[in-house]
Amino acid sequence: MKWILMGILFACCVVVGYIFSSKYKKRMSFFSTLILLAQKLDVEINFSRERLKKLIESFDEKSRGALLGIDKAFIDYLENGGELTGERLFGKNNLIKSEDREIVTIFFRSLGRSDVENQSKEIKNSISRFEKLLNDASSENKKYGKLGTKLGIITGLAIIIILI
Amino acid sequence: MLEGILPDNILNIISNKVNWQTVNELRLRADKPIVITIGGNKFFLGETGLVTKLNEAIFSNKTMIEDIIFRASECSLYSVNEQIKRGYIMTRGGIRIGIGGNLIEEAGVIKTMTNFSSLNIRIPHEIKNCSLKAFNNIVSNDKVLNTLIIAPPGAGKTTFLRDFVFQLSDRNLAYNVLVLDERGELDTGKRGALGNFSDVISFAKKKVGFENGIRSLSPDLIITDELNEQEDIDAVRYAVNCGVNILASTHADSLETFIKKEAFKKIIEEKVFKRYILLSCREGPGTFEGVFNENFSRTQIFY
Numbered sequence: 001m002k003w004i005l006m007g008i009l010f011a012c013c014v015v016v017g018y019i020f021s022s023k024y025k026k027r028m029s030f031f032s033t034l035i036l037l038a039q040k041l042d043v044e045i046n047f048s049r050e051r052l053k054k055l056i057e058s059f060d061e062k063s064r065g066a067l068l069g070i071d072k073a074f075i076d077y078l079e080n081g082g083e084l085t086g087e088r089l090f091g092k093n094n095l096i097k098s099e100d101r102e103i104v105t106i107f108f109r110s111l112g113r114s115d116v117e118n119q120s121k122e123i124k125n126s127i128s129r130f131e132k133l134l135n136d137a138s139s140e141n142k143k144y145g146k147l148g149t150k151l152g153i154i155t156g157l158a159i160i161i162i163l164i
Numbered sequence: 165m166l167e168g169i170l171p172d173n174i175l176n177i178i179s180n181k182v183n184w185q186t187v188n189e190l191r192l193r194a195d196k197p198i199v200i201t202i203g204g205n206k207f208f209l210g211e212t213g214l215v216t217k218l219n220e221a222i223f224s225n226k227t228m229i230e231d232i233i234f235r236a237s238e239c240s241l242y243s244v245n246e247q248i249k250r251g252y253i254m255t256r257g258g259i260r261i262g263i264g265g266n267l268i269e270e271a272g273v274i275k276t277m278t279n280f281s282s283l284n285i286r287i288p289h290e291i292k293n294c295s296l297k298a299f300n301n302i303v304s305n306d307k308v309l310n311t312l313i314i315a316p317p318g319a320g321k322t323t324f325l326r327d328f329v330f331q332l333s334d335r336n337l338a339y340n341v342l343v344l345d346e347r348g349e350l351d352t353g354k355r356g357a358l359g360n361f362s363d364v365i366s367f368a369k370k371k372v373g374f375e376n377g378i379r380s381l382s383p384d385l386i387i388t389d390e391l392n393e394q395e396d397i398d399a400v401r402y403a404v405n406c407g408v409n410i411l412a413s414t415h416a417d418s419l420e421t422f423i424k425k426e427a428f429k430k431i432i433e434e435k436v437f438k439r440y441i442l443l444s445c446r447e448g449p450g451t452f453e454g455v456f457n458e459n460f461s462r463t464q465i466f467y
Binding site: 045049050051052053078081111112113114115116117118119 | 168234235237238239240241242243245248275276
């Protein structure tokens with residue numbers, strides 16, 4: 001019984017550590033996917049000039065998962081109108097820092113508001129900002145990403161030792 | 165009709181307190197009252213519906229205007245920039261929204277329009293049989309004579325053309341009709357509205373549309389809206405020389421004004437158009453003032 005309890009505690013610590021680590025991976029993946037989306041929008045707006053809703057919907061289904069639901073929230077805004085706020089875009093998701101959310105919200109707010117030339121410039125500007133955010137997220141992932149899992153394992157082992 | 169485009173409060177008032185079927189146009193100007201035109205008469209839009217007192221009117225503002233344009237473009241202004249450059253946006257369903265603002269020019273070329281300050285939303289109406297009064301003057305021995313509809317803005321030119329195409333089809337006059345819809349107003353997308361024998365080319369300039377249409381669709385008759393420039397007249401001449409008949413429209417409030425239009429002088433002399441139909445707003449949009457032959461003699465008077 002004691003061993004089973006120790007096993008469960010160890011697993012819990014590792015899972016908590018992993019969840020802590022995956023937060024950094026998800027942030028990295030979010031920004032890299034956002035860059036891909038922005039690049040796609042830039043190309044399509046320049047060449048096909050298709051409506052935003054269609055462009056977002058046609059973005060790779062698998063990649064859309066990494067966008068933390070902001071694509072769906074943006075489509076809802078396109079369909080139903082109203083104000084596009086950070087809360088509306090990100091919902092209760094708190095993986096992205098509030099200052100980064102603001103940058104992403106400004107990007108989505110600027111979409112569809114100007115002619116091809118200016119829209120393309122704005123998207124390119126946003127891509128460079130996203131690249132900076134991706135770099136930050138990437139260095140944070142390097143710094144703290146594996147730390148969480150390691151800490152989880154160490155804590156789990158420590159608990160086992162104490163219990164023994 | 166304008167759901168998702170007009171702000172909810174304005175849409176609710178118009179839907180509940182104004183009869184949509186009677187509205188000709190809706191004008192919004194920044195920091196000015198919203199004006200509705202019904203049967204040629206102008207009213208302010210108020211919380212209670214149509215009002216005549218300024219202090220009861222609802223005022224529009226720049227944000228409202230920008231938002232309507234954004235929504236009308238399906239949240240994608242870049243996709244309708246070519247239309248914006250020409251001063252309008254067409255929504256799905258054939259509603260034309262005229263836009264006022266700052267035109268941005270670079271080296272003499274219009275690049276876009278910004279700082280939108282006014283809107284004119286024209287509500288299209290399908291008035292069944294409105295072209296019948298003049299139908300027999302245009303169609304002679306099962307042949308459609310080259311005809312020009314002359315009318316001031318908002319007098320029912322487009323409605324006439326649309327109904328005429330339908331009437332041809334309804335009488336089984338199986339002409340291959342090419343509808344050259346430069347501004348996207350003739351084809352409202354409503355099923356059957358343009359009959360069963362029509363092909364549509366949208367958003368093409370007259371010259372390109374006529375040349376491509378004649379080459380690829382071999383029409384018997386071309387129907388088009390708003391001939392204005394010399395290039396349009398040349399396109400008409402090209403079509404007539406190819407043996408295609410024309411039914412078109414142009415802006416003018418009287419025959420006298422029309423005759424003075426520089427671009428038309430030569431084509432009038434050449435008697436290309438065999439019929440001229442004059443419409444006005446005298447008794448509301450679509451008032452027939454008369455049908456005239458190539459010598460501008462009346463063939464029919466309407467009272």
